[in-house]
Amino acid sequence: QLVESGGGSVQAGGxxxxxxxxxxxxxxxxxxxxxxQAPGKEREGIASIYTIGGGAWYADSVKGRFTISQxxxxxxxxxxxxxxxPEDTAMYYCxxxxxxxxxxxxxxxxxxxxxxxxxxxxxxxxxx
Numbered sequence: 029q030l031v032e033s034g035g036g037s038v039q040a041g042g043x044x045x046x047x048x049x050x051x052x053x054x055x056x057x058x059x060x061x062x063x064x065q066a067p068g069k070e071r072e073g074i075a076s077i078y079t080i081g082g083g084a085w086y087a088d089s090v091k092g093r094f095t096i097s098q099x100x101x102x103x104x105x106x107x108x109x110x111x112x113x114p115e116d117t118a119m120y121y122c123x124x125x126x127x128x129x130x131x132x133x134x135x136x137x138x139x140x141x142x143x144x145x146x147x148x149x150x151x152x153x154x155x156x
């Protein structure tokens with residue numbers, strides 16, 4: 029239902045754009061988020077977007093470097109990652125849930141991984 033792509037290996041300072049494609053508009057919920065999980069660490073929420081009218085939230089660890097966006101016509105959410113650091117190395121997952129705009133902006137902070145019930149299979153990002 030949700031399929032991530034765009035991961036790969038990149039040198040520090042480089043950029044990657046991840047995509048999260050919903051199989052149909054029914055699976056593009058009004059709140060979409062990106063999480064990442066490094067080996068031996070808990071899954072960390074890093075960004076969310078309210079797909080109806082915008083509104084985005086970022087974790088401090090990626091603020092100013094990552095940008096979440098959407099293309100509703102393609103049922104796709106993107107994560108543009110710039111100025112990548114080795115500590116950004118992780119498996120990146122997208123999640124989906126229906127929230128109000130205010131709840132979407134606080135869902136990851138309030139609920140962590142429980143904020144989303146639909147998940148993709150992940151895409152690996154390695155920064156060296």
